[in-house]
Amino acid sequence: MPELSWRHHTLIQALLSRGPLNEKEFHKIFEGVTGKNPGTHQQLFDAFLLKINKELAYVQFELRGCRNQYDGKVCYGVVNNIADEQSKLGTKYTVPQIAFYKGVVEAIVQDVTAQGCISSIDALNIRLENQVLTGTESQGGPLHIPPAFKNFSISQKEKTLNELVRDQWLCSTPDGNIGLGVRSFLDLRSWFRNNEVPSCEVCNEAGVKAEMCRNEGCTVRIHQYCLKKKFSQRRVERVCPGCGTQWQYPVSKREAIEEEDEANEPTQSQPPPGPTRKRLRSCKTEDPDTVGSGRSQASVRTRSSARLR
Structure with missing residues (x-):
């Protein structure tokens, strides 16, 4: 090679x-x-x-x-492509920080409304104890929580959030919430599938931040950019691909004008309506290049006066 x-x-x-x-x-x-x-x-x-x-x-x-x-x-x-304990040694984050990051990711992807974010308060309230899974727990024994997890303070969580946002593992949304960063979308593709995160109906990638069908019994999710690709084409029926429910897709002003123009466009066999031709002729006579001399204008005024009399 x-x-x-x-x-x-x-x-x-x-x-x-x-x-x-x-x-x-x-x-x-x-x-x-x-x-x-x-x-x-x-x-x-x-x-x-x-x-x-x-x-x-x-x-x-x-x-x-x-x-x-x-x-x-x-x-x-x-x-x-390998996610093991040895790989974690190559990161600059501590074990409690990695556990905290994992807790934030789980809280974001478990949102049933697919908003793709959680509030900063909810992120700071994540308990690291929930990330502990030992052999004693699986066997029904007492859960052993490392002291570093117990002592991971709010200020340490705030510092970790700032570092994760700076390194693009997380992001800060315009409304001040915490979402996934581009590194997470790149690195967690297999994790999304293994943890059965609902996927987008169009691109089949994880639907972390997506639009949902209005039908409560339907689980279809579609990314906003996939919606634009799917529904922006004219004459495409804007319905849910899963259950057929009408999908509320916001049509841009430009798309609405194009659809209206196409709907009102006359066919080749139909001549333009009469009033339109009349308006065109009227505009043409007002063109300065077609207006006659002063003598012709005077004759028009004379005829108009005669009609008034």
Whole structure:
């Protein structure tokens, strides 16, 4: 298998040193090292990523792309495909901090309304004791809680939240709540599936932040950006793909104008209505280029006076 070139190494190094990059930044780096625009050379771009992942697979890593479910933007990052205790040793977070992060993630994905976030107060009230699972507990014995978990204070939780947001494992929503960061969407794909997090009906990715069907008996979830892709096309029936319930999709002003124009557009066999032609003629006579000389205007005024008499 051919080795990776310096161009491949540059792409990997950019993601390792800077962390996850949005699509625009990553494409800019790719264009800088290859001289090709990914938008017009999609096949070359895909081949580059495929070659990188074939090499990274030997060390259980992967260059992966995903969408941020809060804004729909595509991001790229390098993730570790092995989640074991040894991997945790490579992080800068302590065991209580990792347990706290896991508790926040579980609280967010377990929200039945699929809002994709929890309040800061709810995050700070998460109990680390719930993250402890030992052999004695599974056998009905007393639960052993590490002292570090018991002594993990509110101030330590606040500091950990700030660090997780800064490192893009979590994010702060515009209304001040706590949501998942782009690193979580990149790294927890397998975890979402293993823990049966409901998926989007369109893209089949975890529906952490998604719109839900109005039918209470229906479990269909669809991401906001997937809704736009599915329902923005004209003449598409906007109903739930699961139960057929009418889906409340907010139509933009531009889409509404386009649909109205298409509905009112006359067919080729039907001539335009009469009043429209009359208005066009009226506007044409008022054009300064078509107005006659002063003598013709005077004759028009004379005829009008005669009609009045």
